[in-house]
Amino acid sequence: MNEVLNTIANRYSCRSFTNQAVENDKVEAIALAALQAPSAVNKQPWQIIVIKDKALIEEMDAYGMTQLDEASYQRIMGRGGKLFYNAPLMLVIAKNGNKDLDCGIVTQNVTLAATSLGLGNVVCALAGFAFNNDSYKKRIIPEGYEFAISVLIGYPTHPNGKAHEVDLNKITYIG
Ligand SMILES: Cc1cc2nc3c(=O)[nH]c(=O)nc-3n(C[C@H](O)[C@H](O)[C@H](O)COP(=O)(O)O)c2cc1C
Numbered sequence: 001m002n003e004v005l006n007t008i009a010n011r012y013s014c015r016s017f018t019n020q021a022v023e024n025d026k027v028e029a030i031a032l033a034a035l036q037a038p039s040a041v042n043k044q045p046w047q048i049i050v051i052k053d054k055a056l057i058e059e060m061d062a063y064g065m066t067q068l069d070e071a072s073y074q075r076i077m078g079r080g081g082k083l084f085y086n087a088p089l090m091l092v093i094a095k096n097g098n099k100d101l102d103c104g105i106v107t108q109n110v111t112l113a114a115t116s117l118g119l120g121n122v123v124c125a126l127a128g129f130a131f132n133n134d135s136y137k138k139r140i141i142p143e144g145y146e147f148a149i150s151v152l153i154g155y156p157t158h159p160n161g162k163a164h165e166v167d168l169n170k171i172t173y174i175g
Helices: 003-010 024-035 054-067 070-078 100-116 126-132 134-140
Strands: 046-051 089-095 120-124 146-154
Touching (some): 024 046, 024 089, 024 100, 100 120, 100 146, 126 134
8 A cells, every 4th residue: 555545544533642742843734734625616615723732722621521412521531531632732623604525624634644744633523612612712713714623633642543444335336
């Protein structure tokens, strides 16, 4: 397999990060990869907000935990009790309009770029709960945009996480 296919095959959701900050050159490479995603009619209907402020991430984590529905709260408690898994870096992808598909492709560029750089990462929709707080919304989400999704990134506490099993029955070949 080539390097791209290997990166795709090795990506997995990391849910425990060390305190080590992500180097700026890696942060910038990931943010650039986000912008290189395709979009319908090349509208690029997104803004990428790169949060490197660990104290802010921790603050939003604590607030977000108070906003979760019961099932999500129990799930996160079962994973160590931290909504953002101690990640030192969070990319928030904000959308301009109903653009989840475009922002989803951005998201995958981010996860694959991070994986290729040896970083753990996990897509985090539950981060949306932190934006129930207007002050976070005003500070982080640009005017005219709304939260689409986030990706948490950092160095894994337990390297060698495993990719999920694939179900080849999900592929149909015609011809
Ligand atoms: C749209 C989307 C939202 C997700 N939101 C969360 C989340 O809030 N928290 C979390 O821990 N994982 C989240 N995940 C990660 C999935 O749980 C994970 O991708 C799935 O279990 C498959 O595991 P894998 O990523 O290791 O292959 C999300 C994934 C996607 C695609």
